[in-house]
Amino acid sequence: MFPFSFEWIWDMGHVVFMGGLWYALTILGIGMTYCIIKAAIDACRGNDKYHH
Amino acid sequence: MDSALIPKGVKRCPFPQFILFIAIVGAVLLWGVYAMLLCWFKGLNQTNMNDFYGFALWIWADLAVIAVGGGAFFTGLLRYIFGKDDLKNIINYAVLIGFICYSSALLILAIDIGQPLRGWFIFWHANVHSMLTEVAFCLSCYFGVLTIEYIPLILENRQIDKVPFFHHLGHNMHEIMAVFAATGAFLSFFHQGSLGGVAGVLYGRPFAYREGLFIWPWTFFLFTWSAAACGPCFTILITKMTETVTRKKLVKDSAIELLAKISGWMILTYIIAKTVDTWYWATVTAPSQGFSLEFFYSNNSFYGIWILILEIAICGFIPAFILITKKGRKNSTALWIAVILAVTGVCINRWVMVLQIMAIPVLTFENWVLYFPSWQEIATTILPVAYGIILIAISYRYLPVFPNEPELNPIKTLPAEEEEVVEPPVDLEKELKPVEA
Numbered sequence: 001m002f003p004f005s006f007e008w009i010w011d012m013g014h015v016v017f018m019g020g021l022w023y024a025l026t027i028l029g030i031g032m033t034y035c036i037i038k039a040a041i042d043a044c045r046g047n048d049k050y051h052h
Numbered sequence: 053m054d055s056a057l058i059p060k061g062v063k064r065c066p067f068p069q070f071i072l073f074i075a076i077v078g079a080v081l082l083w084g085v086y087a088m089l090l091c092w093f094k095g096l097n098q099t100n101m102n103d104f105y106g107f108a109l110w111i112w113a114d115l116a117v118i119a120v121g122g123g124a125f126f127t128g129l130l131r132y133i134f135g136k137d138d139l140k141n142i143i144n145y146a147v148l149i150g151f152i153c154y155s156s157a158l159l160i161l162a163i164d165i166g167q168p169l170r171g172w173f174i175f176w177h178a179n180v181h182s183m184l185t186e187v188a189f190c191l192s193c194y195f196g197v198l199t200i201e202y203i204p205l206i207l208e209n210r211q212i213d214k215v216p217f218f219h220h221l222g223h224n225m226h227e228i229m230a231v232f233a234a235t236g237a238f239l240s241f242f243h244q245g246s247l248g249g250v251a252g253v254l255y256g257r258p259f260a261y262r263e264g265l266f267i268w269p270w271t272f273f274l275f276t277w278s279a280a281a282c283g284p285c286f287t288i289l290i291t292k293m294t295e296t297v298t299r300k301k302l303v304k305d306s307a308i309e310l311l312a313k314i315s316g317w318m319i320l321t322y323i324i325a326k327t328v329d330t331w332y333w334a335t336v337t338a339p340s341q342g343f344s345l346e347f348f349y350s351n352n353s354f355y356g357i358w359i360l361i362l363e364i365a366i367c368g369f370i371p372a373f374i375l376i377t378k379k380g381r382k383n384s385t386a387l388w389i390a391v392i393l394a395v396t397g398v399c400i401n402r403w404v405m406v407l408q409i410m411a412i413p414v415l416t417f418e419n420w421v422l423y424f425p426s427w428q429e430i431a432t433t434i435l436p437v438a439y440g441i442i443l444i445a446i447s448y449r450y451l452p453v454f455p456n457e458p459e460l461n462p463i464k465t466l467p468a469e470e471e472e473v474v475e476p477p478v479d480l481e482k483e484l485k486p487v488e489a
């Protein structure tokens with residue numbers, strides 16, 4: 001549910017619940033995006049710092 | 053046949069034997085899937101749930117697997133946030149067990165809601181006054197965290213790791229794993245707690261109702277605490293069972309003992325808090341609503357005071373005292389007993405807080421109502437167990453789940469007939485790359 005949904009009410013319950021959900025999803029999304037982009041760059045550059 | 057996929061430096065059973073094992077467990081899995089399809093296509097009339105039991109065996113199983121799956125978040129917290137480096141030898145397995153537990157919990161919920169195609173309603177049409185909404189949010193997000201924590205392990209497979217992108221992706225994810233672990237601990241705290249909070253706020257059910265702190269009843273904190281305390285015991289229990297089945301030592305004693313020690317102190321503090329909570333409820337809360345303790349444990353054929361003694365004394369204090377002593381942790385038999393009792397204790401707690409609540413009469417004209425699940429409910433509850441065994445078997449065979457395994461089980465000689473399934477000896481320091489490296 002987003003603030004532009006017709007069900008949305010600007011009260012503490014909606015802000016805390018939905019805010020918490022977005023907060024967690026944002027952290028996971030940004031974290032994974034960072035890892036994927038960095039992995040693509042490293043793979044293209046042939047960066048070998050993790051080689052065993 | 054599949055030797056190219058098996059991690060270097062370890063030995064696995066022949067492929068046909070592995071397939072036979074998977075087929076046997078897979079038959080049980082298919083039985084559960086059949087029951088699941090019956091519930092989806094014919095509806096919840098396939099169950100023995102009724103007006104008294106809106107929550108039944110599935111919800112107990114759900115709460116139980118979430119509680120024992122708590123070992124993943126607590127071990128991750130200890131490893132990545134508190135820096136307990138010894139736990140790096142068991143964190144992979146804790147994550148795998150957590151992944152199985154939480155995916156099982158979501159599967160059970162998907163069956164329980166009857167119409168899984170409407171499962172997304174709880175996210176879009178959220179009732180922000182319900183603790184179960186918080187549970188749904190945190191449970192789903194935390195399953196995402198566990199998936200993210202499990203992916204690097206999959207990427208460590210010998211063949212996948214050869215692809216440069218996957219190789220770098222796995223390592224990049226490791227580098228910021230502390231962020232994911234912290235997010236997982238945050239999410240776990242709230243969904244474990246809210247599952248307890250659901251029972252504690254039922255003021256129409258005197259057996260469950262508790263006072264608390266602000267909007268949170270004491271059961272909120274007790275559920276989180278018990279999951280963090282007993283979850284690691286489940287991790288140790290499954291590790292010990294895996295070692296028994298494979299006849300190998302897979303994790304160093306130092307890791308097991310550290311986890312057991314922390315778990316022991318957590319169980320002791322939890323069970324003291326639980327005892328105080330029960331005493332206050334029995335002497336103050338319930339009497340204020342017109343009930344005595346005996347009322348909740350009499351006049352029925354199953355629930356007696358024995359279940360309270362079993363949960364708190366036998367499955368609470370005994371494992372705690374075993375695990376906090378060095379002698380108890382080092383004794384293999386005592387350790388087995390302690391972790392079995394601890395896991396049993398938390399499962400009994402969830403049973404009591406889900407099913408005994410439903411059994412107790414709340415109106416003067418009602419009697420105790422006992423319930424026995426239908427075979428479809430039993431089959432769908434066994435389904436996640438079969439799924440878990442299969443996923444563990446596949447992961448153990450093809451992924452470096454236990455970084456210490458090559459060191460603890462060196463391959464001395466390689467007979468010619470085994471070369472098909474076992475890789476030649478390698479320079480362990482150079483070639484092996486534990487996930488934690």
